[in-house]
Amino acid sequence: MSLPKAFQDWFATQGWEPHPHQLALLGAQGDSLLIAPTGGGKTLAGFLPSLVDLARGDRPKGLHTLYVSPLKALTADIARNLALPVAELGLDIRIEDRTGDTKGSQRARQKVDPPDILLTTPESLALMLSYEQAPAIFGGVRRVVLDELHALAENKRGDQLMLGLSRLRALSPDLSAIGLSATVEDPQALADFMGGATIINADPGPDPDIAMLPTARPAPWAGGNGHYAVPEVLDQIRQANTTIVFINTRAQAELYFQQLWAANEENLPIGLHHGSLSREARQRVEAAMAAGELRAVVATGSLDLGIDWGAVDLVIQVGAPKNVKRLVQRIGRANHRYNAPSRARIVPANRFEVIECVAALEAVAERDLDGDPRGPGPLDVLCQHILLTACAGPFSADALYAEVTAVGPYRSLSRAAFDDCLEFAATGGYALRAYDRWQRLMERDRLWFLRDPRAARLIRMNIGTIIDPETLKVRFKGRGGPLLGEVEEGFAATLVPGDTFLIGGQTVRYEGLRELTLEVVPNPHKEPRIATFNGLKLATSTQLSQRVQALIGDPSEWDVLPPDSRDWLALQAEQSALPVPGTLLSESFRYDGRWHFALYGFAGRNALQTLGLLLTRTMEVAGLGPLGFLATDYALLIWSVDPVEDPAPLLDRASLREGLGDWLQGNAVMKRSFRNVAIIAGLIQRNMPGSRSTGKQATFSSDILYDTLRKYDPDHLLLRITADEAQRGLVDFGRIDEMLDRSPRLQHVMLDRVSPLAAPLMLEMGRVRIDGQGRMRLAEEEAAAMMAEAGIDLGAEPAEVARLAGIGDGVNRPATGLRDRKRDRPARSGDVPPRRAPRPATVPRSR
Amino acid sequence: MTGFAFRFSGHVLQARPSGALHWPERDWLIVADLHLGKSERMARRGGALLPPYEVQATLERLEDEISATRPEVIVSLGDGFDDDAAGRALPDAICDRLHAMAHGRKWLWISGNHDPGPPCARMPGTNHAEVEDDLILRHEAASGPDISGHFHPCIRLGGARRRAFLIGRDHLILPAFGAYTGGLPVDSPALTSLVPAGLAVACADRAIPVPIMPRLRA
Incomplete structure (x- = not known):
């Protein structure tokens, strides 16, 4: 396909030349994957083949192109941007969006009269595919555009999207898919993820202009807020046209926004945008931003993806970007003019992050983009897909298996694994066959269908793979x-x-x-308590933590660090020790009433998390009462009732290994994974019609289900999925062996305070609790303290305890209050023991 | 397993770490909110297919309590079954097990909001709207002094949520004994209005009493 005359003229009136990659995509056969930097006209490239198709006009009415993006906000943005060329080219095309925010009346209309181009999200697509009308809606789809595919492929939303694509192909076998992606380290992997696609590379553009923001005051030792740099950040905002200030968590964004305004004497219009704000508040900021009314927005990841910010010419990242890829993609937000370098400034929040930033900048300069390879498609998402498919109508297992194995993530799915998922969706898949009467799916004439069609509503209400905290x-x-x-x-x-x-x-x-x-x-006059509600917990990549280790461990490399960071490391060397290569450094100190044990392993978060689980077991056995731990990419922090004085026996490999079975199974990391898996697979329903108002005693924790399954049905599918999942967050023992081999010498320091290197750990999120004797001791101490405060001596006579606790004087009292005896009186039966005479007030204790 | 002995309305009772209440003078064992058959009921109503092991799990714990206390009478304080049909749907093996547990003793089923009707004929024991002795035993607290269940009280202690007995002047409220049950914090309005002051007894490795203080009202 070549660019028709009308389109060539339109480009010329804009003063544009079509990019080579836009033309390449137009000429491509079959599925394509376009890799282009932000600002490369990626979206227009994706839609151009559709617009050319539609301009020919010789087609039946109905849905022609389906566009899927990870963000609702993006769909609105795309609708706006497409409106212009469509109007100027005089095309008769209806473009609509369909997201969770779309009104019910419009949704209903879209079912019977879909637009030519529909803009949607993976979740809304999954929902529409579950309609009985899905074949009619999607039967004529020619093209599917998958925007920001690199972001979707990072998690289960991508797997769900690919399963959706497999359904679409079944309904419209001739459609072709176009994936659009920012720069990624392994384009072939992303093409395989699509089930095979021709890769088209755009010119990557000039290197970004990215540096640390020089500040008058040094970064603090610990903390994550970056408030010390507020004057310099304001100054940057003043000089730039429009700035986005990215901060890692919502709480930090709130605080930073407040700090900026406190110093904002010129009243520069600065807005706030994060996922905890109401939709209306977010939309107001987005609209003001699009209209060019704001000079800056303080934002979290909610603004992270390719929204066309037009005039944005500067990105400021407060706090370590944690992941180089994320940093580069965020920088892509600045300056959407192609061929102009993106400008970004980084503000490390504390001295540890200064080192992380230096390492990250080196990585960007060396184009060392990182990322972990993607595992096979998760089975919990497949379970949900099977249920949703059943909502649309009867299906054949053979056909569905053939369908899902055609997309990348499920290419190597075995028939046995597929059948397990189908069995789970149908009967729960339990060893004890309890639900023969109440199966969710039944099979008749080799077709599976919903036993009770009303179940479709509940299944649809629980669509999706994003598990938000309550x-x-x-x-x-x-x-x-x-x-x-x-x-x-x-x-x-x-x-x-x-x-x-x-x-x-x-x-x-x-x-x-x-x-x-x-x-x-x-209450504007009071100093707020530190809000501890989390944003995303971002993990630094393993590669970055290795760069960090290389910097810290070698003082001759410190020249690249700001003076205060060198001072900080020097102080660490003076007060404790430096984690030099070959030595595994650990420290014990008291903080906040608990003993803390910090171990500097520099082995990446997964390895240290696994070590944390195993080490807390050896501590439990040693009677130290571990209460919880926290793993970062660099260090492991464990808090306990009693101190670790000699780590050597606790780190004994044979003892560590003993924890690999039961202890590892019963831990909080596994329980967290199980909850997510159970929600996605449809075992736990988050959304019930009208359930939230009935109060909490109706709901119970997913931990109960996990423990029950472990005890009575240890081979259950969901436990297997959970183990796989947790495996990605944990590592095999080999990695721990490796870490111990790398640092054969142990150095343990007992300190009377938090060390400089440990200080940043105190504010990290992602704590894992340990339920052992330590917690029991804590519970008992807490209770005893409360009883003492209330003046209740538990050694006293029960009657005395009762009196002190205010539950009566120990004398039997008749029923009080007004009571309609007739209404309450039971129908007495001979089985009820006869009433006995009241007992004397002083009864001997029963024990 | 160490229980907590206390005096409520003139009677010495023991809160057991399992969530069961023992009345040693009478040899009564009292449990609340077993919710037997919960997973079956959810499946029947088109909900999730939960692991169908909660009856087994609940009865194992109840058997342990019976062996430990050897009661003359077992009282279920209502919501013994997740609904009346769930009681009827319990497999024969479970009914046999209940009969074995009830052998040589009385079993009183008090009706709850989930199971208003009488338990099916296959069950041991008898059904009652409430049981009136020196104390009134009923499903949901009314005018005290009474012993009841219904609310599934729980309390945070040592950084974890635990099932809890709630003991006040007029009301003694038991935690839910059933495996698949959630909890209502003891400081929820529904519970503070019944027990503004007294003790909560947390169910952990042992029963741990904690004072409940009347809230300062503005």
Whole structure:
């Protein structure tokens, strides 16, 4: 296909020359994958073949092109951007979007009268494919455009999207798919992920202009907020046209936004954008940004993906970017003019991050983009896909198996594994066959179908592979108070009335909980408590942690570091020791009332997480009462009731190995994985019609299901999926052996305070709790302290305890209050023991 | 397993770490909210197909309690079955097991909101709206002093959520004994209005009492 005259003229009126990759994509046969930097006209390239097709006009009405992007915001953006060429070319094309935000009336209409081009997300696509009308809606689709495929391929949303693509191919066998991706380290892997595609590479463009932001004050020792650099960041905002300030977590974004405004004497228009804000608040910021009304936006990953920010010419990254790939992609947001270098400045939040930033910049300069290879398609996503397929209508197992094995992630899926998933979807897949009467799916005439069609509603309500932590809404007190945003349940649980925290850029005071909504009042005058609600926990890549180790371990390399970072490392050497190669350094110190043990392994987060699980077991056996641990890419931190004084016996390989079985199975990492797997596979339903209002005693923890399965059905499919999943976050013992081999000498230092190197660990997220004797001791101490405070001596007579606790004087009292005896009186049966006379008030203790 | 002995309305009772209440003078063992058949009920109603082992898991723990206390009477404080049909649907093997547990003793099933009807004829024991002795035993607390269940109280202690007994002047509320049951924090309005002050007894390796203080109301 070549570019028709009308299109050539249109390009000429814009003063544009079509990019070679745009023409290459137009001429391509079959599926294609376009790799282009941001600003390379990628989206237009993706739609050009469709527009040319549609301009010919000789086709039946109906859906021609389906566009899928990871973000709802992107679909709205694309609709806006396409409107212009479509209008100027005089094309008669209807373009609509379809996301979770689309109104019900429009959804209903789209079912019977789909537009020519439909813009959607993987979840909405999965939902539409589950409709009985799916064959009619998608039967005529010619092209599928998969935008930001590099981002989708990073997680299970990508697997779900590929399964959706396999369904689309079954409904419309001649369609061709176009993947659009930012620069990736392994384009072939991404093409394979699509099930095979021709790769088209665009000119990668000039190197980005990226550097650390020089600041007057040095970065602090610890902490993640980067407030020390506020004057310099404001100065950068002043000089630039439009700036995005990226921060890793929502809580940090809130604080930073507040700090910027406190120093913003010129009242530069600066906005805030993160996933905890209400949709309306986010849309206001997005609209203001698009209209060029803002000079800067403080944002988390919610703005991370290719939204066309037009005038954005500077990206500031506060806090270590954790992952070089993410950094480069974020920089791609700045300056969407092709062939102009992207400009970005990094503000490390603490001295450890300074070192991380230096290492990351080296990696970017050397084009050493990192990333872990992708594993095979996860089976929990397949279970969900099978259920959704059944919602659309009866299906044949053979046909569905052939379909899913045609896409990349499930290419090597065995028939046995597929049948296990089908069995799970149908009967639960338990060794005890309890649900023969109540199967979810039944088979008749070699076709599988939903036993109860009403189940489709519940299945559809629980679509998706993104597992958010449970959150609670925050509103101003009073009838119909505006929604301010959401906080994680774990944070909400720590609040007592009167506490203040930040949300939506303002300080509020917690008043109480009402129907699972936090009620707050404005309280601008009080210093907020540090909000601990998390954003994403980002893992640094293994490659980056190796670069960091090389820097710290070798003082001759320190020249590249700012003076204060050198001082910081020097202080570490003076107060404790440096983790030099060949030595495994560890420290013990007390902090916040607990003993802490820090071990500097520099082995990557997965290896240190595994070691954390095994080491807490040897500590448990040694009676040290471990309470929890935290693994970063560099260090392992374990807190316990008693101190580690000699790590050598705890690190004994044979003892560590003993933990590989049961202890590893029962840990919190596994339970967390299980919860996600169980939700995606459809064992736990997050959304029930009208369930949230009925109160909490109806729901129970997924840990109970995990423990039950382990005990009664250890070979169950979901346990196998969980083990696979956790395996990706854990490592085999070989990696730990390797780490111990690399550092044969142990050096342990007992300290009277937190060491400089350990200080940043204290604020890290992602803690894993250990349920052992330590926690029991803690529970007992906590309870004893409360009883003592209440003045209750447990050694006293039960009657005395009762009196002190305020539960009565120990004398039998008749029933009190008004009571309709007739209504409450039971139909007495002969089986009820006769009433006995009241006992004397002083009864001997039973024990 | 160490229980916690306390006095409620003139009677010495023992809160056991399992969540069962023992009344030594009478030789009664009282449990609340077994919710037997919960997974079957969810499947029947088109919900998730949960691991169908919760009856087994619950009865194993109850058997342990019976061997430890050898009671004359077992009382289920309502919601013994997740619904009336769940009781009828229990397999024969489970009914046999319940009969073995009930052998030589009485079993009183109090009706709950989940199981308002009488348990099916295959079950041992008898059904009651409530049991009135020196104390009233019922499903949901009304006018005290009474012993009840229904709310599934729980408490955070030592950084973990644990099932808990709630002991006040007028009400003694038992935690849910069933395996697939969630919990309602003892400081929820529904529970503070029943027990504004008293003790919560957390079920852990042993039963750990914690004071409940009346909230300062603004």
